[in-house]
Amino acid sequence: MGRVFVAGSINMDVVATADRHPKVGETVAGQAVHYFPGGKGANQAVAAAKLGAPSTLIGRLGADAFGQQLRQFLSAQGVDLALVKDTANVHTGTAVITIADADNTIVVVPGANALVSAGDVTAPVLAKGDVAVSQFEIPQTTIIAFFKRARAAGATTILNPAPATVCSHELLDLVDILVLNETELGLLAQIELHDTDDPICFVEAARRLPTGLDKTICVTLGKRGVLALVGGEPSLISGRAVKAVDTTGAGDCFVGALAAQLANGKAIHDALEYANAAASICVQRMGAAPSMPTAAEVTAVLRS
Secondary structure, rough: OOOOOEOOOOOOEEEEEEEOOOOOOOOEEEEEEEEEEEEEEHHHHHHHHHOOOOOOEEEEOOOOHHHHHHHHHHHHHOOEEEEEEEOOOOEEEEEEEEEOOEEEEEEEEEHHHHHHOOOOOOOOOOOOOOOEEEEEEOOHHHHHHHHHHHHHOOOOEEOOOOEEEEEEOHHHHHOEEEEEEEEHHHHHHHOOOOOOOOOOHHHHHHOOOOOOOEEEEEEHHHHHHHEEEEOOOEEEEEEOOOOOOOOOOOOOHHHHHHHHHHHHOOOOOHHHHHHHHHHHOOOOOOOHHHHOHHHHHHEEEEEE
């Protein structure tokens, strides 16, 4: 069995719920405020751990109350935190989230996440069969250093280029599996896309990316499912009809589940089906990291 190593962000999510999102310059009355563990790196590591893969998180926390709470939570989820550093004189990453009608807006303040360095990712000893995962809430130079080490060890690399940011060809060249939504795909392909577009639009956009046919590209389309290009050949994994409550951690759940399945030796198409089912469970719960499902829950959904 391989292991999952996630280099990424760790945040406290401050979540406000309301009937609708405010317009620019407008104030609306909220319903409740919640504090949830989050951050794309933490979410993905928790998902992988709860779905049965040995999961190690590489990142930084501030030396503050949020940092202490997040460390306790992540440890309780079975995530190995030996490579998570407490950093003095900086706050723990924080995300301010508004949820209305099951959709969200998010402002992320990086804090300690911005200090995750290339030196931080030299500590893990990766091996063939392991999976290295990262996203864009830590510096891209750090991700490049991490993926270079993973490639040298024969590990599989998964990049979730979120939040949507331009990235270098050097980084894309180090990626085996790219997981992104229509906004992120549109930015990288330099084309405007919408979640209601015909699937062929996403296929054409994915083929414009400078990644080569040896890459696997997974475009997550929310309730419509997942469009995957494997070896250049597209396939659509249909979405599952569920009542969404909070979509905040769905993409991270998909990435963590995919990494866990690949670390456990599953074929890519089977791993994608599994990850799609896992994400459908996640959106039915509030919060990001706390909403990640267990392996038993995913198995039950797949059997049904």
